[in-house]
Structures are given as C-alpha cells and as structure tokens.
Amino acid sequence: MQLVVARIGRAHGIKGEVTVEVRTDEPELRLAPGAVLATDPASAGPLTIETGRVHSGRLLLRFEGVRDRNAAEALRNTLLIADVDPDELPEEEDEYYDHQLIDLDVVTADGTEVGRITEISHLPTQDLFVVERPDGREVYVPFVAEIVTEIDLEEQRAVIDPPPGLIDDRAEIASSRDEDAGA
Template sequence: MLNTPSEELLLAGIIGAARGLRGEVSVLVHTDRPEEVFQPGSVLTSSSDAVPELEVSRVREHNGRLLLEFVGVDSREQAEVLRGTELLVEGEDEDDAWYARDLEGLVVTDIDGNELGVVSGLVPSPAHDLLLVRSEGTEVMVPFVEAIVPQVLPEEGRVVVDAPSGLFPDRTVVGEEDTE
C-alpha cells in the first residue's frame, strides 16, 4: 500500500535498478532541478510505507544516469526492495511554472475565444512539456511553449492556445456554412 502524500508533494524521481553491492540505485528523474533536490543530506518523502523517508547520502552521475545512495540502505538487496518507489518533494511557486493539478479541467480556447477542449493533463518531455487536451473524443498533445500557449488564465478557468493548422481535429466554425 502506498502512502497518501499531501497534494502539495510532487514527483521528483522514481527509483530504478540497484547498482553494485553497496545499495546504490539509479533514479529516473522527474524534476527540472535535480541538482537541488538530489544532494547529500536531502530528505525525500517516498511512496513506500516501509520507508516513508529517504536521506540521500551520495550522488553521482554515470553515463547520463543519476545514481544515489541513501542512509541505511547498505546492500544490493535493500536497494532492490526500493525499486519503483516514488521520491516526492514539496512544490515551489514559480511565476512561469505550472503543475498538472493547476491546469487540469481548464477550458482550452483559441485566440478568438472558440472552445477547443479541456486540459486533461501535463506530460513532461525533454524538449518541452506537453499539454494534454481532450478534444472531440481524442487526446491532443499541445507543445506547452509560449508561442502556442500564450496565456494561462486559471482565474478565468481557461488556457488560450494559438494552435497551428492541423493540431486539433477539424471543426466547423460557428457561422460558416458549406458552400458546395
């Protein structure tokens, strides 16, 4: 059974395979600030009932992968038990940062105010995040960059998208009629 962390905790990483014999693990990073989150002495909330907190004792990078050791995890066997455990941290308020929980359920409109769909999620990706929009029964992945998403207006309950042609399913604009 998983802990039920506060809504304010965010996924920073997921523990992967054990490395070596001393309890070192690989971590799939889910934060854009790993150098702050994963440093010796950092105490991270975990999704494990058996080990609700983990203190980082050592950090290194090897072949583009983040490798961590935790206080009290001294063997490969102990490290393997942690595989799949989520590492959670407190969220930080940033002016230009949005969390999925802030966006989900907001109405998506084009720059003229026509409704395109509803935000259903946010997917991190290496180049830029993707805004998931439920539109006409399909999920549209919108690059979450200022050129395409110029306004996020949570106080108005909407997100404005300046979508390039073909990004959203074809739709008839109100007032246009078929001239054939």
C-alpha cells in the first residue's frame, strides 16, 4: 500500500534543502535518511533522503542528487509517497495509522450517520478528522478521546460524541436558538 507521507515546500538555503509538510504520524520512520520515496508527480522521483533536521519547528530534508536551491525549488509541491505494509500496526494499542482511519464511517453513539473520514489533518496541537457529510459538505472533528469515543476497525466506523455545534447544521442551531428565545 502506498501512502502520502509529506509534501515538499519551499527551498531552504542554497544547498538543496527543502521544507516539508509532514503527513505521517511517524516521520522519524518514514522520512529518515536512506528512505526511498515515490513521488507525485512520478517524474520527480523516486527520491532518496540524504539528511533530515528540524529547524525552527520545521522539518528540513535534503535528497540525494539535489545540490542547489534551483533543484530544490523544482521539487516544490511534490508529494512524497512511502510503501507501507497494510498489516503493519502502530506500537500503542490506541494509536492508528492514517490509512486505517481513512474511509471509516463516522456515526454518533445513537447510530446517526455523520459522514466518512476523507483525510486526517495533523496540526501542532491535535489531529483532526476531515469528515465528508452525505450532502458533500465537510466538517472537522478533533481526534480527542472526549469526542471520538470508539474506533472499530472491524466494523469500519468511528463513533463520536460531538459537542453542540460541531456537526449540527447552522439552520438547526439557529432554529434551536429561536425556540429558546421564544420560550
């Protein structure tokens, strides 16, 4: 199975380093020196990571054969793709790889359909599920224990207990406010 693990950003300095937007829970494993990654577009790779370091909170990578700013800048917006064994599991019991969560159905505890996870957004403070609603809209669900109460990989679903306003339609919220104001 192939997974997008990062997107190349701007060139950094003049010696071929690039910033990367990490899209994996395990950058130390997937983006380590020596890792060979496929690319999208495919014409940019494969790329072999030569060095990696953190600078001002950003991961910087240098690839074999990329020696100057121009070559680094030519890679901008390229997606880095790793081959991952689909049976590989994280070390911790309550941890999941993104590929295990993508396409899970999202339901509330009472079984109400919310949508389907289309993406995991890894932010500095927490991860978010990007959930596509049946009507095509997207909602963002923080991946925290207080809200995501169960992940059932066998049933292919995530059960959530959303706070008011997280997934409710704006019209429903306005309607309930009008009812409260009139009471």
